[in-house]
Amino acid sequence: MKKLLEVKNLRVSFHSYSGEVEAVRGVSFHVNEGESVAIVGESGCGKSVTARTVMGLTQCPPGEIKEGSEIIFDGRDITKFSEKEWQRYRGGDCAIIFQDALAALNPTLTVGHQIEEKLKLHGIKDKKEAYSETVRLLTAVGIPNPEKRYKAYPHEFSGGMRQRIMIAIAIACNPGLLIADEPTTALDVTIQADIIDLIKELVKEHNTAVIMITHDLGVVADMAERIIVMYAGKVVEEGSSEDIFYKTKHPYTRALLNSVPRLDLDEEKELEFIEGAPPDMTDPPKGCAFAGRCPYCMEICTKEEPPCYEFNEGHTAHCWKYHEYAEGLFGEVEE
Amino acid sequence: MDRGEIKDKERTKDKEEVKDREKILEVKHLKKYFKQSGKSVLKAVDDVSFDVYKGETVGIVGESGCGKTTCARTCIGMYPATSGEVIYKGKDISKLRGAEKRSFTKEVQIIFQDPYSSLDPKMRVGDIICEGLRAHKMCKSKEEYNKRAVELLEMVGLNPEHANRYVHEFSGGQRQRIGIARALAVEPDFVVCDEPISALDVSIQAQIVNLLSKLKREKELTFMFIAHDLSMVKYVSDRIIVMYLGTIAEITDSKSLYSDPKHPYTKALLSAIPIPDPKVEKERERIKLQGELPSPTDPPKGCRFINRCKFAKEICAREMPQLREVEKGHSVACHLYDEQI
Numbered sequence: 001m002k003k004l005l006e007v008k009n010l011r012v013s014f015h016s017y018s019g020e021v022e023a024v025r026g027v028s029f030h031v032n033e034g035e036s037v038a039i040v041g042e043s044g045c046g047k048s049v050t051a052r053t054v055m056g057l058t059q060c061p062p063g064e065i066k067e068g069s070e071i072i073f074d075g076r077d078i079t080k081f082s083e084k085e086w087q088r089y090r091g092g093d094c095a096i097i098f099q100d101a102l103a104a105l106n107p108t109l110t111v112g113h114q115i116e117e118k119l120k121l122h123g124i125k126d127k128k129e130a131y132s133e134t135v136r137l138l139t140a141v142g143i144p145n146p147e148k149r150y151k152a153y154p155h156e157f158s159g160g161m162r163q164r165i166m167i168a169i170a171i172a173c174n175p176g177l178l179i180a181d182e183p184t185t186a187l188d189v190t191i192q193a194d195i196i197d198l199i200k201e202l203v204k205e206h207n208t209a210v211i212m213i214t215h216d217l218g219v220v221a222d223m224a225e226r227i228i229v230m231y232a233g234k235v236v237e238e239g240s241s242e243d244i245f246y247k248t249k250h251p252y253t254r255a256l257l258n259s260v261p262r263l264d265l266d267e268e269k270e271l272e273f274i275e276g277a278p279p280d281m282t283d284p285p286k287g288c289a290f291a292g293r294c295p296y297c298m299e300i301c302t303k304e305e306p307p308c309y310e311f312n313e314g315h316t317a318h319c320w321k322y323h324e325y326a327e328g329l330f331g332e333v334e335e
Numbered sequence: 336m337d338r339g340e341i342k343d344k345e346r347t348k349d350k351e352e353v354k355d356r357e358k359i360l361e362v363k364h365l366k367k368y369f370k371q372s373g374k375s376v377l378k379a380v381d382d383v384s385f386d387v388y389k390g391e392t393v394g395i396v397g398e399s400g401c402g403k404t405t406c407a408r409t410c411i412g413m414y415p416a417t418s419g420e421v422i423y424k425g426k427d428i429s430k431l432r433g434a435e436k437r438s439f440t441k442e443v444q445i446i447f448q449d450p451y452s453s454l455d456p457k458m459r460v461g462d463i464i465c466e467g468l469r470a471h472k473m474c475k476s477k478e479e480y481n482k483r484a485v486e487l488l489e490m491v492g493l494n495p496e497h498a499n500r501y502v503h504e505f506s507g508g509q510r511q512r513i514g515i516a517r518a519l520a521v522e523p524d525f526v527v528c529d530e531p532i533s534a535l536d537v538s539i540q541a542q543i544v545n546l547l548s549k550l551k552r553e554k555e556l557t558f559m560f561i562a563h564d565l566s567m568v569k570y571v572s573d574r575i576i577v578m579y580l581g582t583i584a585e586i587t588d589s590k591s592l593y594s595d596p597k598h599p600y601t602k603a604l605l606s607a608i609p610i611p612d613p614k615v616e617k618e619r620e621r622i623k624l625q626g627e628l629p630s631p632t633d634p635p636k637g638c639r640f641i642n643r644c645k646f647a648k649e650i651c652a653r654e655m656p657q658l659r660e661v662e663k664g665h666s667v668a669c670h671l672y673d674e675q676i
Contacts, residue, residue, distance in 0.1 A: 042536040158627060188398040188563065190624055193607035197621075215537060218609030222616035241613045259541035261570035263593055263608050264615060270548075271570070273541035277506050 004176055004209050005031040005054065005073050011066035012049050012058060019282040023049040025233035031177065034207040038224035040217055040256070044278055046233040047213050051179045054078075054211070055096045056086055074176070092122045095170040097199075099182040101162035105154040111165045112138075112150035115172055122173040137168040141198060160191035164198065171202055178203065179211045184219065196223060217257060221245065226314070229253045232279050232289035239315030249309075249317035252290045288320065296321050359525055359557050360387040360410060365419035367402075367409045375632045379405040381581035382419070384658065387525075392551065392558040394572030394589065396565050396604075400631065402581040403561050407527045410559070411443045423525070441471050444518040448530035450510035454502045460513055461498030464488070467521040487516040491546060508539035512546070519550060527559045532567065544571060565608050569593060574664075577601050580639040581631055583658055587665040597667040599644050638670065646671055 012024040024046040031037050039047045052058050054071055056078065071078045078089060098104040106114055115134045124130045131150075138146035141164040154162055163183060170178055180199060184192035200223055203210050212220055220227060220241070227244040229237040229252065237250040248254045258272040276293045279285050285292065291301040301320050309322040320326060367380040380402045387393050395403040408414050410421050412428050421428045423439060431439050444467075447453035454463055461484040465474075474480045485495040491512040502510060511531060518526055528547065532540040548571060551558055562568045568575060569589045577585040577598065585598040596602045603622040610616050624643045635641050638651040650670050658668040 042538060160627075189565070189609075190398065190604060190607040193609070193621055194623070196609075216609065218611040218616075221609060221611050221613045245611065245613055256537060257611060259538050260611060261566045262610060262612075263566040263569060263605070264610055264612075266590060271541040271545055273545055274538035275542075277508060277539070 001032040001035070003030045003072075004033045004035075005071070005211075007050070007054065008070040008072070010050060010053065010069045010071065012046075012053055012069070013064045013066060015062045015064065016282075021281045022284055023233055023281060024053070025284065027230070027233070027235055029228050029235065029238065031209050031211060033176070034203075034209055035226065036203065036210045036212065036224050038212040038214060038220035038227045039230060040214055040220065040227055041230035042215055042256075042278060044232075044281065045230045047230050048181055050230070051096070051181055051211055051213050054177075055094055055179055056081070056090055057096070087121075091118055091175070092173050093175055094177045094179065095173070095175040096179040096181060097163070097166050097170045097183045099185050101159070101166045102154060104166060105162065107154055110151050110153055111157070115165070115169050118169055118172045133172075137172055138165075140171075140202070141165070141168045142194075143168075159187055160195065163187065163191075163195050167195075167198060167202070171206070171208070174206055175208060177209045177211065179213070181213045182215070183212075185214070185216075192219070199223075217245075218260070229256070232284060233281060234289060235318070236290065237317040239311075239317075243312070243315040247311070247315065249311060249315070249322070250290075250319050251294050251296055251321070253317075288318070298326065357389040358386050359389045359424060361420075361422040362386070362410060363420045363422070365406070365409060365421060366417045367405050367414055368417045371632065377632050378581050378634060379631060380409060381634070383578075383581075383583050384419075385576060385583065385586060387557060387559065389524075389557055390555055391573040392560055392571055394568035394575040395559065395561045395578060396563065396568050396575060397578035398563065398604075398628065400580075400628065401578045402631070403578050404529055406578065407529060407559055407561055408445075411445060411525075411527055412439070413445070437471065441467075441521045442524045443527070444521065444523040444525075445527040445529060446511075446514050446518045446531045448533055450507055450514055450534060454510060454513060454517075456502050458501075459498065460484075460488075460500055460502065460505075463502070463513060464498075464516050464520050467517065471521055473521065483520070487520055490519070490550070491516045492542075507535050508542060511535060511539075511543055515543075515546065515550070519554070522554070523556070525557045525559070527561070529561045530563070531560075533562065533564070540567070547571070565604065577604070580629065580634055582639050582655075583668060584640070585665075585667045586658070587667075591662075591665060595665075597661060597665065597672060598640075598669050599646055599671070600640050603643075638668075 008028050010024055010027045014021045014023055027050055039050065041047045049058065053065060058065065065079060069079060073093065081089060112134050115137055116130045119130045119133055124133060135146045135150060138149060143149050143161060143164055157165065184195050187195065196219060212224060214220055224241050226240055228235055229250065231252050237253045244253060248257060255272060255274045259274065261271060274293050279289055287303050288301045288306050291297045298320055306318045306320045308316050308318050310316045363384050365380055365383045369377040369379055371377050383406055395407065397403050409416050416429065428439060464484050464487050465480045468474055468480060468483060474483055484498050488495055488497055493509060493512055532543050535543060544567065560568060560571055569592060572589045574586065574588050575592050576583055579600050585601050593605060596605055603624050606622045626643045629635055629642060637653050638656050641647045641651045648670060656668045656670045658666045660666045661672050
């Protein structure tokens with residue numbers, strides 16, 4: 001399968017009053033054509049910054065994409081794009097759905113206008129054609145009465161409907177890559193399920209690759225082919241959905257899975273929780289960032305960064321636990 | 336002590352109490368309307384009746400705008416009820432005056448959703464925690480207040496030195512702990528937790544939930560736990576109330592909610608909740624709801640759920656279904672279960 005996007009050693013920092021915040025510290029991953037990849041992690045782990053940098057939305061300054069970072073989209077390094085190339089890429093090749101649709105849409109323009117705006121920027125010059133395409137898009141994302149709703153303003157829609165408009169704008173030019181940055185976090189569960197279904201359907205139809213960013217592993221259980229787990233600006237584990245859920249390797253991933261109660265099981269046991277809080281990214285810890293909260297922490301974890309171990313095709317974890325010297329130390333944890 | 340043992344203990348305790356489970360709160364035909372601009376009236380809570388027993392955790396779930404927060408706030412007297420009664424320990428809370436009112440405000444506390452806006456940024460943490468104590472003059476000297484503040488901070492897992500800091504120096508999870516310490520400072524009997532974990536990260540959520548259940552056991556509290564995260568509510572609650580558009584759709588114990596939901600809305604709600612297990616998730620079938628949530632200023636006549644229910648019959652448009660017990664401890668408001676009674 002062809003690699004559509006390849007991120008190599010991405011490092012992004014933000015300069016603030018309290019010093020340099022190292023939001024992303026050497027992230028590498030790839031997305032194949034038509035593949036659904038999920039990036040999972042808690043707030044502040046750098047998942048949104050990663051996605052926004054791929055989309056070219058990281059403001060520099062205060063942000064800084066460090067030397068040595070490479071983002072290769074379809075064979076071209078986007079960090080070296082000119083402004084004109086950026087314009088074609090953003091929205092044309094790659095589109096994004098934001099978490100807060102009300103903040104992302106322009107409140108003073110009708111939704112029809114906002115969808116058309118994008119179509120016009122990316123090629124459709126004829127007014128009538130743009131209108132009919134807009135109506136088609138509104139229908140595709142499940143807005144009832146599209147001709148009438150074309151003239152409505154964002155505040156006249158409910159949260160779920162607004163998110164549908166965002167999706168319509170995102171898919172307007174058939175992008176090769178769609179980034180969904182917590183698209184359902186602000187929505188109710190029933191609407192969340194509808195939106196996820198819609199994204200799944202559209203992506204399948206057009207063979208679009210998706211990067212789904214979320215903090216909720218449940219949301220991506222069914223949707224993502226591959227899952228990347230991030231913690232404190234780094235990838236800690238990566239693997240297929242089955243690998244992550246059933247053959248969990250990294251202690252953080254396991255803790256993340258065990259700290260949410262399951263609706264379908266009757267659990268009597270106390271919820272597992274992770275002691276403490278994520279590290280301060282102005283002064284990231286030496287060694288493994290999770291060491292301070294990890295039940296398996298060894299001496300080496302606080303001193304040196306863990307290497308990457310591969311377990312089977314495409315399933316990797318960064319953890320000292322899997323070093324040959326640590327073998328048998330902790331016993332094999334339940335499968 | 337692990338949870339299994341605790342459950343056993345609770346069970347034996349339950350048996351002793353089963354004869355006369357004391358009602359701590361009785362809500363009877365409670366309505367809370369808000370006047371809006373023009374003539375429209377927002378019916379946030381519309382004829383809700385339920386009981387809360389001493390020592391249990393009652394969960395309230397529903398989508399945003401279903402009236403769960405309004406219902407809880409009206410129950411503890413933060414809003415005056417439009418009509419209906421809230422009876423706390425045998426007394427109507429709207430008729431409490433003087434000393435009785437003071438003791439009611441001491442016994443009933445709330446933990447708010449947003450740990451960022453519910454704590455005063457200009458006050459030191461120690462003062463925030465002791466504000467309630469001071470209002471009720473529960474300690475005699477300054478030293479005693481300070482001592483109490485330290486105790487409370489330790490109880491919720493914070494350091495005693497934190498008493499002199501300001502709120503902005505804390506993370507979301509820590510702030511929520513401060514909110515919990517403040518609520519429990521005056522030694523309440525009944526605590527409303529209004530989405531206490533929604534603003535927090537997953538790993539921190541579990542910390543707070545475990546803390547709440549530990550405190551509940553130690554202090555024999557009664558909880559009303561509001562959240563839209565059904566898996567968490569199921570985990571913490573003994574009984575669950577499902578609300579839809581200002582009315583109660585179903586009341587049941589937390590186990591049979593998932594294994595045997597009755598109301599079509601509950602079924603749809605449950606099927607929409609993602610389960611973090613790809614195999615289970617692939618096999619589940621989702622019940623899709625048609626249409627949108629109607630506006631609470633103009634709710635449908637008859638059953639509130641009628642425009643989204645695929646089982647809707649003619650009677651549903653005419654009559655509002657009443658909450659009826661269909662099995663022991665399992666009540667549902669739906670005309671589909673009329674014949675069974």
